[in-house]
Amino acid sequence: MEIEGAVCVVTGASSGIGAATARLLYGRGARVVLAARRAERLEALAVDLPGALAVTTDVTVAEDLERLVARVVDAYGKLDVLVNNAGQGLHVAIEEIDPADLRAVFELNVVAALVGMQTVLPVMRSQAAGSIVNVSSATSLRIFPGLGGYSATKAALNMISEVARLELAGSGVTVSVVYPSVTATEFHDRLRAGHVAEGARKIPPHPAELVGEAIAFAITTGEAHVLVGDPPRPIIARQGEGGQSFPTRQTPGS
Numbered sequence: 001m002e003i004e005g006a007v008c009v010v011t012g013a014s015s016g017i018g019a020a021t022a023r024l025l026y027g028r029g030a031r032v033v034l035a036a037r038r039a040e041r042l043e044a045l046a047v048d049l050p051g052a053l054a055v056t057t058d059v060t061v062a063e064d065l066e067r068l069v070a071r072v073v074d075a076y077g078k079l080d081v082l083v084n085n086a087g088q089g090l091h092v093a094i095e096e097i098d099p100a101d102l103r104a105v106f107e108l109n110v111v112a113a114l115v116g117m118q119t120v121l122p123v124m125r126s127q128a129a130g131s132i133v134n135v136s137s138a139t140s141l142r143i144f145p146g147l148g149g150y151s152a153t154k155a156a157l158n159m160i161s162e163v164a165r166l167e168l169a170g171s172g173v174t175v176s177v178v179y180p181s182v183t184a185t186e187f188h189d190r191l192r193a194g195h196v197a198e199g200a201r202k203i204p205p206h207p208a209e210l211v212g213e214a215i216a217f218a219i220t221t222g223e224a225h226v227l228v229g230d231p232p233r234p235i236i237a238r239q240g241e242g243g244q245s246f247p248t249r250q251t252p253g254s
């Protein structure tokens with residue numbers, strides 16, 4: 001998908017990765033639509049990006065997503081790209097996770113992203129073209145103590161994305177997953193619960209713009225899995241991909 005002239009909806013555009021991605025796509029000639037709950041922040045960003053459309057949206061509310069898509073189609077007559085970026089962390093040990101917190105982050109990181117996809121798909125199918133980029137996390141590619149709840153949401157998002165990609169093969173719509181590592185945003189100050197692990201504090205954070213570059217790369221190439229880096233790196237995210245069988249472990253129990 002070519003970015004220049006594309007109508008790109010970015011959720012979670014009021015800060016961090018979403019705001020940086022909206023700026024980057026705008027700089028490459030996209031018509032950007034900014035979606036998040038904090039209207040004043042979206043309006044401030046829209047002042048910087050003349051012509052950008054700011055639509056106050058709670059992505060966990062299906063009617064908000066329907067209104068968002070209707071506004072976009074009204075304004076531009078099409079919707080080319082959805083960046084499902086809104087998300088929140090839950091950095092608590094498994095023993096201590098409050099189920100209410102886990103439900104809330106699943107609702108935001110997984111269910112809202114799914115409903116976002118379902119809401120844009122009729123438009124993208126009618127265009128026989130579209131790009132959906134789901135913002136996951138590199139934490140879903142490894143096992144990190146303290147991140148079980150959060151990583152589980154992103155692992156679920158990865159699976160939904162992969163299945164959707166296969167289901168949409170031949171439709172003209174691509175589904176990609178982008179995997180940021182620790183990134184300098186408000187994310188770690190706005191966790192649903194818990195705190196940043198000591199180890200993560202020591203990792204030099206990526207600038208949000210680097211994640212924006214990886215998202216732009218996913219849009220233009222349609223790659224399935226993109227690890228954030230300089231440059232962005234297409235990866236094979238899972239063993240067994242492409243119908244291969246899983247290797248059997250030689251030493252059970254370890």
Ligand SMILES: NC(=O)c1ccc[n+]([C@@H]2O[C@H](COP(=O)([O-])OP(=O)(O)OC[C@H]3O[C@@H](n4cnc5c(N)ncnc54)[C@H](OP(=O)(O)O)[C@@H]3O)[C@@H](O)[C@H]2O)c1
Binds near residue numbers: 180
């Ligand atoms: N920063 C990292 O280290 C890191 C690493 C890996 C993955 N990620 C992922 O990157 C994505 C972006 O996070 P970030 O780092 O940019 O954090 P951030 O600065 O905290 O941004 C999160 C965004 O999500 C929006 N959001 C939260 N709940 C929402 C809702 N119900 N409806 C609409 N928007 C909502 C927030 O906007 P409002 O509050 O205005 O609604 C905000 O714009 C997330 O999916 C996160 O899981 C981040």
